[in-house]
Amino acid sequence: MIKKSLIFLFCIVFFQSFVLAQEYKIEVSTLQETFEAGENITLRVSLFDSANNPVNDEVLVVLEDAEKNIKIEKTVQSNAFVEVSIEKGASYGQGTITAKYKDSETKSFFIIEINELAKFELIENTLKITNIGNTKYTKTIQIIIGETVGTKSPKIDVGKSVSYRLVAPNGIYNIKVTDGKTTLTQSEVQLTGTGNAIGVFDEAPSQRSGITGINPEENSEGVLSSLKGSKFIYVFVLVIFGATILLAIERMYKRKAKE
Numbered sequence: 001m002i003k004k005s006l007i008f009l010f011c012i013v014f015f016q017s018f019v020l021a022q023e024y025k026i027e028v029s030t031l032q033e034t035f036e037a038g039e040n041i042t043l044r045v046s047l048f049d050s051a052n053n054p055v056n057d058e059v060l061v062v063l064e065d066a067e068k069n070i071k072i073e074k075t076v077q078s079n080a081f082v083e084v085s086i087e088k089g090a091s092y093g094q095g096t097i098t099a100k101y102k103d104s105e106t107k108s109f110f111i112i113e114i115n116e117l118a119k120f121e122l123i124e125n126t127l128k129i130t131n132i133g134n135t136k137y138t139k140t141i142q143i144i145i146g147e148t149v150g151t152k153s154p155k156i157d158v159g160k161s162v163s164y165r166l167v168a169p170n171g172i173y174n175i176k177v178t179d180g181k182t183t184l185t186q187s188e189v190q191l192t193g194t195g196n197a198i199g200v201f202d203e204a205p206s207q208r209s210g211i212t213g214i215n216p217e218e219n220s221e222g223v224l225s226s227l228k229g230s231k232f233i234y235v236f237v238l239v240i241f242g243a244t245i246l247l248a249i250e251r252m253y254k255r256k257a258k259e
Contacts, residue, residue, distance in 0.1 A: 023050045026059070028099050028108035031081075037115050037134045038088035045099045047078035054079055060100045065112060066093030086112065089159055092134050118156070120177045120184035125191050126203070127164045127177060131156040144176040145191070148198040163203035167193030 027046040035041055041063070047055045056078055063072040063084055070090050076082045078101070086095075092114040098107050117133035118141075131137040137156040142149065145168055154162045166175070168191040177184040 024048065024055065024101055024104040025050075025052070026099050026101055026104050026106040028061075028097050028106060030097075030108070030110055034111045034113055035086060036113050037086060037090040037092070040083040040085050041097075041110060042081055042083050043076075043097065044081045045076060045078050047101055057101065062098040062100070063095065064098075065090040065095045067091040088115075088117075088132055088134070090134055118179060118182055120182060122175060122177070122184060122186050122189065125166045125189070127166060127200070128161055129154060129156065129163075130161040131158050134158060139179040139181075141177060141179045143200055144174075145198050145200075146173045150200050152200060165201045165203055166191055166199075167201060168198040169193060169196055 025048040029044050029046070031042045043061070045059045045061060047057065047059060049055050058075050059078045061074050061076050061084065063074075063086065064070065065086070070087050072084060072086070074082075074084055076084075090112050092112050095110050095112055096107055097110060098105065112134065114135050115133040116135050116137055116139060117131075118137050118139070119130045119132045121128040121130070127143070129137075129141065135158065137154065140151055140153045142151055143164075143166075144150075145166060148168075152164065156162055166189075170192050171190075172188050173191050174187045175185070175189050
């Protein structure tokens with residue numbers, strides 16, 4: 001009886017040791033190697049036992065971007081294609097996929113493309129530009145107010161925003177903002193502003209810039225006043241020049257008189 005019990009216990013221990021020593025083979029594959037930030041990654045985790053038989057079970061998958069700013073953990077079913085979304089702010093470069101099942105683990109890699117992308121929002125008379133890409137935004141932006149064209153070249157870090165105030169004579173305008181890739185158009189926008197000037201001002205006090213455009217229908221009063229100012233300066237210069245000549249002539253006569 002004791003002998004049989006010992007044999008039975010030995011079998012149990014042997015079986016448990018076999019189970020604990022079981023090794024699994026994990027493979028991770030994706031439908032493509034290169035992805036854009038914000039795009040779904042379709043992947044498959046293939047799981048096999050030591051005899052190379054498929055094992056259908058849940059596997060933990062961890063995705064990280066190149067700079068490890070974003071980490072996504074998800075439990076997926078083995079031997080089936082699943083989709084995992086990568087956030088738009090994921091850094092570009094080589095990302096990693098880690099699959100874990102019990103004591104077995106494997107890594108695979110994928111590439112996130114560089115994406116210089118902005119979002120434009122027009123809130124009343126304020127244009128807000130937000131960097132929703134994964135690299136610094138440095139594109140030149142064309143801003144059209146009615147028929148007046150201006151440009152801005154902001155430098156915006158990932159996830160950050162800048163704002164511009166649109167000014168024009170009181171009235172309704174069609175607005176278009178574009179960087180060649182992203183375009184915002186909005187009609188019948190009410191703007192108020194500074195006389196006949198049309199343009200864009202930085203909202204940040206330390207970064208205020210001047211007008212980017214002038215109303216093509218500007219009246220002639222400003223032009224006339226500038227011409228008047230120019231004439232006054234011209235006459236003033238002539239008077240100074242004439243006085244200098246007279247002073248020189250007077251000195252010359254004094255020298256001759258002394259001789």
